[in-house]
Amino acid sequence: MVVSDLFSCNSPSMSGDVQGNSDQVILVTGGYDHTIKLWQAHTGVCQRTAQHTDSQVNALDITPDKQLIAAAGYQHIRMYDLSSSNPNPVINYEGVSKNVTGVGFQEEGKWMYTGGEDCSARIWDLRSRNLQCQRIFQVSAPVNCVCLHPNQAELVVGDQSGVIHLWDLKTDHNEQLIPEAEASIQDIAMDPEGSYMAAVNNRGHCYIWSLTGGVAEEPTKLNPKHKIEAHQRCALKCKFSPDSTLLVTTSADQTARVWKTSDFTLLQELKHEAQRWVWDAAFSADSQYILTGVSCTTLFVVI
Amino acid sequence: MALYDNKHWLLSHIRNSFISSDDTGMCEMVMAGEDIPRKLISMTKLDYYPGVDESDEEDGEMDVMGQSFDIQSDIDFGIHRQRSSTAQRLEKMDQDRKKTNRIKHVKWEWNPVVLTDEERAGLFERKNFRQNRKDVHVKKLSLLSEQMEKCPNLPQNPFVEYAKYDGNAQMGVSTRKYGIFLTMLETAERNYPMHVVVLAQAKVQDLIGLICWKYTLEHGQHKLKDSVDHYGLYIAEDDGEVDWDFPCLDPRETVGKFGFNYLALVECQKKDEDSKSVEREETEVILSQETLLKPKSQQQDLEDLIRMQGHMIAMEAPLYQSYRVYIINKVRAKTEIHLGVSGEKVEIDPVMQQKVSAKFWNRQKAVSYDMDSIAACDLTDTKSSSRSTFRLVYHHPASGEQAESLQHHSDFSSYKHHDFEADHRTAEEIVQKINHILELRSSVRRKEYLALRERKSHRKRSFHLGPR
Numbered sequence: 001m002v003v004s005d006l007f008s009c010n011s012p013s014m015s016g017d018v019q020g021n022s023d024q025v026i027l028v029t030g031g032y033d034h035t036i037k038l039w040q041a042h043t044g045v046c047q048r049t050a051q052h053t054d055s056q057v058n059a060l061d062i063t064p065d066k067q068l069i070a071a072a073g074y075q076h077i078r079m080y081d082l083s084s085s086n087p088n089p090v091i092n093y094e095g096v097s098k099n100v101t102g103v104g105f106q107e108e109g110k111w112m113y114t115g116g117e118d119c120s121a122r123i124w125d126l127r128s129r130n131l132q133c134q135r136i137f138q139v140s141a142p143v144n145c146v147c148l149h150p151n152q153a154e155l156v157v158g159d160q161s162g163v164i165h166l167w168d169l170k171t172d173h174n175e176q177l178i179p180e181a182e183a184s185i186q187d188i189a190m191d192p193e194g195s196y197m198a199a200v201n202n203r204g205h206c207y208i209w210s211l212t213g214g215v216a217e218e219p220t221k222l223n224p225k226h227k228i229e230a231h232q233r234c235a236l237k238c239k240f241s242p243d244s245t246l247l248v249t250t251s252a253d254q255t256a257r258v259w260k261t262s263d264f265t266l267l268q269e270l271k272h273e274a275q276r277w278v279w280d281a282a283f284s285a286d287s288q289y290i291l292t293g294v295s296c297t298t299l300f301v302v303i
Numbered sequence: 304m305a306l307y308d309n310k311h312w313l314l315s316h317i318r319n320s321f322i323s324s325d326d327t328g329m330c331e332m333v334m335a336g337e338d339i340p341r342k343l344i345s346m347t348k349l350d351y352y353p354g355v356d357e358s359d360e361e362d363g364e365m366d367v368m369g370q371s372f373d374i375q376s377d378i379d380f381g382i383h384r385q386r387s388s389t390a391q392r393l394e395k396m397d398q399d400r401k402k403t404n405r406i407k408h409v410k411w412e413w414n415p416v417v418l419t420d421e422e423r424a425g426l427f428e429r430k431n432f433r434q435n436r437k438d439v440h441v442k443k444l445s446l447l448s449e450q451m452e453k454c455p456n457l458p459q460n461p462f463v464e465y466a467k468y469d470g471n472a473q474m475g476v477s478t479r480k481y482g483i484f485l486t487m488l489e490t491a492e493r494n495y496p497m498h499v500v501v502l503a504q505a506k507v508q509d510l511i512g513l514i515c516w517k518y519t520l521e522h523g524q525h526k527l528k529d530s531v532d533h534y535g536l537y538i539a540e541d542d543g544e545v546d547w548d549f550p551c552l553d554p555r556e557t558v559g560k561f562g563f564n565y566l567a568l569v570e571c572q573k574k575d576e577d578s579k580s581v582e583r584e585e586t587e588v589i590l591s592q593e594t595l596l597k598p599k600s601q602q603q604d605l606e607d608l609i610r611m612q613g614h615m616i617a618m619e620a621p622l623y624q625s626y627r628v629y630i631i632n633k634v635r636a637k638t639e640i641h642l643g644v645s646g647e648k649v650e651i652d653p654v655m656q657q658k659v660s661a662k663f664w665n666r667q668k669a670v671s672y673d674m675d676s677i678a679a680c681d682l683t684d685t686k687s688s689s690r691s692t693f694r695l696v697y698h699h700p701a702s703g704e705q706a707e708s709l710q711h712h713s714d715f716s717s718y719k720h721h722d723f724e725a726d727h728r729t730a731e732e733i734v735q736k737i738n739h740i741l742e743l744r745s746s747v748r749r750k751e752y753l754a755l756r757e758r759k760s761h762r763k764r765s766f767h768l769g770p771r
Contacts, residue, residue, distance in 0.1 A: 025447045042450035045466045085471055085500075088402055095411025110426060122411070134412060150432035169427040194432045215431050252308065277308040285445035 026082075027282075029293060030057030030071055036080060041291070050080045050087045059102050064109040072100035077114060077124075093124060102146040113155055115146035121157045121167065137167050137174070145187045150194040151214045158185030164199060168219065177222065179207040189247070191240035196261060197222065198247055200238045204231030206249050208264055226264045230257060237280050241287035248290055250278035256292050461529045462519060465512025470500030477503040479558050483514050484543040484567040488522070494543060496565060497521070503559035507536060507552045514568050528570070539567035550614040620739035621646025627654065628725040628733070631692065637724060644736055646743075648673050649695065651721070672697050674744055678718055678752035680737040682730060691730035695737070696720045698748045718752060 025041040030052060038048040055074035062069055068079040068090070075096050078089035098117035105112050105126075112124040119142055123135035141161035148155055157165040162183045166175040179185075183201040190197045190211070197209045206228040214220035231251035238249045246267065250256040256270040256278045270278075270292060280293040321330040470478030482496030497517060501510045511531045519527060528534070535551030545567040552561060623645035629637040630651065643650035650671040679696040686692070699719040725733070741749050 025450060041447055043463070045463070047469070048471050089406055091407045091409060092403075093409045093411070107430075124409075124411075136413065151429045152432075153427045153429040170423055170429070192432075214429070215433060216429060284447040286448050288445065288448045 025284075027291060028060055028062070028069055030060050031279075032056045036060070036069065036071055038082075048085060048087075050089075052078065052089075055099075058099055061103050061105060064105050064107055070103050070105070070112065072103040072114060074099050076100070077103055077112070096122070098142070101142075101144055104146065104148055106148070106152055108152075113146055113148060115143035115157055117142035119143065119159070121146050121155060121165075123155075123169065135169065137165070139163065139165055144185055147188040147190055147197075149190055149214060149220060150192055151220075154214065154220055156188050156190070156197065158188045158199060160184040162201065164188065166220065166222070173219070179224075179227075180205060186235050187237045189238045189240050191244040191247075191261065192242055193244045195244065196225075196240065196247075198238045198240070198249075200230065200235035200249055202234040204229065204233050204235050204251060204253065206230035206235065206238060206247075206259075208247075228259065228264060230259075231255065236278065239281055239283065241283045242285055243287045246283070246287060248281045248283070250281050250292065252277045254278065256281050256290070258290070462512050462516035462527075462531075465509055465516050465531075468502050468505040468509045468513045470502050477559065479503050479561075481510075481563070482541070482565045484539050484545070484565065485514075485518060486545065486567055486569050487527075496543065501558055503557070505558050506554065507556050507558060507561075508554035510558050511536060511554065511568065518568075533570055535569050535571045537567045537569050538563050539565040541565050543567070545569065549618070550611045553612075617739045620736050621743070624736070626725065626729055626733055628723045628729065631722040631724055642723065642733065644733065644740070646674065646740055649677060649697075649737070674740060675746040676748055677737065677741065677746075678748050679756075680734050680741070682734050683722065685727065689726055690724055691727050692722055692724045693730050693734050694720050694722050696752065698752070718755075 026047070027039040027041040028036060029039065030036040034052050034054075034056065036050040036052050036057060037046055038050075039046050050069075052071055052073060055076070057071045057073055059072040060069060062082070063079075067082055069082055071078050071080065071089075075094060075098065077093040077096075077100055079091035079093075080086070080088075081090050093112075096114070096116050096118060100114050100116045102115040103112065104114075109126060111126055113121065114124065115121045119139050121137040121139070121143055125134055137155070137157065139157060139159050141159040141163065143157055143159050145158040146155060147158075153169050155167045155169060157167060159165070162178055162180060162185055164177050164179065164185055166177075168174065179199060180201060180203070183203045183205070186200050186202055188197065188199045194211055194214055197211055198206055200206045206226075207224070208226035208228070209222040210225045212221045212223065230249045231253045233251055233253040235249055235251045238247060240247050240261070245261055247259045247261055247264070248256055249259070254271065254276055257266055258268045258270065259265065260267050270290070278292050282291045282293075283289070284291075318334055322334060325331065470476075470480070478500050479502075480498065480500050483499050484493060484496050486493065497514070499510070499514055499517060501513055505513070508531055511534050515527055515531060515534065531554070535554075537551050538546040538549050540546065541564065543565075551569065551571070552566075623643065625641050625643045628640060628642050630640045631637055639654040641650075641652040641654060643652065648671050650669070652669045676698045677695065678698055679694075681694055681696075682691055683694045684692045696718050697720070698717060723730070723733075
């Protein structure tokens with residue numbers, strides 16, 4: 001299977017991860033029904049269902065080599081084979097005491113990063129023979145989200161107490177910032193060009209930082225840039241488009257909003273009458289389409 | 304982390320969890336009487352939330368007041384529990400163990416070995432992500448955009464509705480797996496079957512649709528006709544050879560009924576299409592001929608259909624089936640009975656009478672005859688009142704020594720019969736079914752009986768002819 005483009009989105013009730021192979025684009029979703037489903041993205045035909053026993057799916061990602069789907073659930077991260085029709089996982093990562101809330105991969109597939117409600121972010125060595133780069137980063141509150149800087153060496157961790165931690169994986173140096181007191185950080189995103197970082201919280205606010213440095217020995221500097229009152233209610237996810245021109249935020253107020261990164265003004269509100277919580281969103285590789293995961297349904301939205 | 308967007312659902316789930324996990328029953332006593340979700344709604348009008356009154360999907364399925372989702376027990380409380388729960392649990396554990404054996408487990412391990420700076424630099428090297436930025440800006444159409452743009456212009460795939468029967472996309476429902484040979488492909492491609500997993504409850508027609516859907520995904524649409532009616536499924540060998548001796552599977556049957564591993568998709572020869580072209584040529588010549596031709600071709604189709612159905616019935620004949628018919632006993636009284644016919648035997652069971660008012664001679668004892676002792680089954684009379692009678696002849700070994708000697712003579716006296724009455728269709732079906740079975744088995748008794756009958760009719764005929 002040759003995969004030509006990938007973009008991911010996850011959410012508990014309905015989540016998506018989209019990837020394409022040579023002749024089709026597949027959307028992967030997981031949620032509260034203990035299954036992971038693979039959809040043909042342009043027709044919405046369900047192609048496969050894999051079983052995710054014991055718990056809901058909190059987060060999904062696809063390995064850089066497009067061979068495996070990683071699903072984070074309660075106490076486990078399970079890997080499913082993308083190319084076969086095996087409904088059971090092939091690898092099971094365990095030893096975490098609580099829910100794993102976020103999962104992602106270093107771009108060469110050397111290691112995997114996760115964040116969990118056990119107040120820690122972890123680096124898992126994917127080369128199982130020598131577990132030399134197992135790392136753990138403890139914080140004081142349950143971790144809601146983890147995000148890897150495009151330089152592949154700094155991990156941003158957002159926790160329930162509202163603290164954002166910038167963890168330098170090479171030096172173990174870390175930095176904290178609190179954009180808003182007592183507001184749980186729900187999601188953090190960085191654009192692929194490494195120029196912006198966005199974080200959304202449970203009050204529906206979205207904070208934007210511009211990033212400098214981050215190359216070679218120079219540490220990344222965060223410069224506060226914007227605060228958007230993005231949603232009336234709890235925000236759930238934020239994501240930059242692959243071309244870095246757009247930012248989408250999704251929320252419990254049953255909308256998704258698209259913002260221009262040039263001035264962070266609202267470009268479009270994606271709303272549907274029958275729509276419920278918008279759990280997640282994903283861009284197509286050319287930033288022309290957004291897929292949103294809504295409770296019970298998926299919607300297609302054209303920008 | 305429990306995120307769910309329906310407050311009332313959550314509330315009732317929590318309440319139910321309390322009630323069901325509390326052995327003392329205290330929680331139930333305290334909580335069962337209250338109707339919290341309703342109360343909440345009336346109290347907090349402002350914080351209106353969809354879920355209680357609105358008839359959205361979830362609320363249709365469950366009563367928000369009463370239940371949360373089913374709390375599943377470890378033991379399956381089936382209606383038919385043949386084995387002990389321990390055995391079941393052991394088996395389940397065994398299955399789980401087998402399943403997990405195939406999964407590679409990686410446990411989190413804290414590695415106390417301190418990485419050298421070099422190693423660390425290698426693993427967590429900072430990538431110069433700003434370098435490649437130029438390339439990103441080249442506008443490229445993504446695959447999804449490409450497909451989305453193509454999609455509305457494409458003619459709708461007529462088989463798309465059948466995609467839902469794909470067993471791969473489902474979990475926890477019974478499915479059937481088939482290797483399908485596609486006879487319309489080029490010889491080189493035809494050698495390998497296409498593997499199709501279909502829901503067991505789908506119809507054969509749906510399976511054909513699903514195969515066509517998969518075919519169009521792999522080979523493009525242009526080669527296929529636009530409807531499942533043009534195709535039939537035949538039984539095939541594992542090397543792809545179509546078994547033409549059997550007719551194609553009845554499109555209205557459920558897939559779960561058949562146990563074949565390999566099937567072949569064959570384009571049916573549509574006779575009316577051929578005749579149409581002929582018609583067009585001939586319309587100008589003679590009109591009357593066309594009118595003659597058309598019914599003929601239709602008749603041909605009809606005949607084919609009837610023959611096909613006949614084959615189908617023949618194939619299914621040995622399957623057990625029970626009919627409700629009347630048995631006519633010697634005093635011409637009718638008693639309702641169950642007539643069970645299978646490849647092995649014919650069973651007669653009395654239908655339980657509601658009252659015991661049934662007179663004693665009406666009582667029919669439950670009997671069963673081995674199929675080998677059945678000699679014949681024929682329709683005897685077709686009444687105008689849409690009811691038919693039929694006769695089942697069976698061999699009855701007479702008792703005693705006398706019988707033994709009789710058996711050698713194989714007289715008619717060793718054959719007895721039952722008369723039944725049922726409506727036309729049932730009667731015909733039973734007679735047909737039994738005769739198919741008899742043909743298949745060709746037992747000694749039947750041959751003997753047929754020979755006897757032949758001789759008898761011969762005798763009769765000669766008798767009739769004699770005086771003339």
